Amino acid sequence: MPQTPPVPPSPRLRDYVAWHDAYRDPASELSVRLRHVQQVISAEFDARPGTVRVMSSCAGQGHDVLGVLAARPELYNRVRGTLLEINPVNAAIARERITSLGVDLRVVEDDASVSDAYVGAVPADLVLLVGILGNVSVEDTRRLVAVAPQFCAPGATLVWTRGSQEPDPGAEIRHWFSRAGFTELSYEEGMEGTSMRMGVHRWEGATPPLRRGVKLFTFLR
Template identity: 45%
Template sequence: MDWQRWHDRYDAPESPLAWRLRAVQDRIGAALDTAPPGPLRVISLCAGQGRDLLGVLPTHPRREDVRARLVELDPANVVEARRTATALGLPGVEAVAADAGLLDHCADLVPADLVLLCGVFGNITAEEDIERTVEVCTRLCAPGARVIWTRHRKAPDQVPRICGLFERWGFVREWTTPAVHVQSVTVHRFTATPAPLRPGTRVFDFVGYDRLPA
């Protein structure tokens, strides 16, 4: 899979992924609007070119408050994210070329106020890795933090199960897209007490949707 060319789908305005990107950006804007005053920490795992966050921050009144880390394995996408952040005058946004499944890359930004898991759950195994990823959000999030996550609704539809996992770990669902959309976007707010992030924690292996078993 050429993960840089994959982003071309965002440029087709009527594509499901372009629709998903707009929905994610709307939810990011809403999360920043309602975040408490002061510095804001944002973590994006499997961030790609960072189009979700970088499409919101330039015109948002909280842009100067945000310190963000975009963790992405594909080096070409990291270069593009860095170029965009620089061009937009966003020195608080850092893109790193690293395995997002290893959370040591985020340790200095924990607990975060916003965690983006966009394009994660559809590219990892549907059992243990998904459950570990949901559980570790209790170690990434500050009280009241939002997690914005995506998952397609192709059979078998994993969205209801993932929602249940979040709610089991102390998250309250604030918003989700109607089931008629093949690409689902959901927002959960953390209402429990953060657990410590353990050094060396591996959460998932990014397999890629094209290599996952049917």
């Protein structure tokens, strides 16, 4: 039987399965970014006792958190959480990898741009907003940052990334996180000569209730 090619979720969007091919080249900008994000994730497991609840929005194939776990079997029984991903092929690849690792993560194939998708997935101790902000409008970035406390357990760490695609709000994003009540733990710009930047923030407050039915962002490409 001939195989039917998978249908991308929206014709407006890039092929987000093929997008992951850049990870095969260790010198690609995305691989550089991935390694930096993985270092933060790995350090979070070292800094926290017990189970770490992870929520990755627009998780793709889960290379960041699953890559860390694959390299560190001693963490297998210390992770729980949810990867939210809309693309069924990416979701299936992540799910398969989770099954082979035997870890307590689930992939929810859902639209992470609507707040309802986060029910049961938050609050988390480690919140990954990786590979989102460069694909949504500046206004949506502000909105997502303002809503992000609703994803965070007290003491949570949130990681975001963005390249320098125009229109580029630049370091403004850092101020939006501060204004939303986060404490900045680290910020990297132009990592290893790339256009990539990453912010890491701590949420110290109580978790605000998750507001349902809110449209958070629209992927533009």
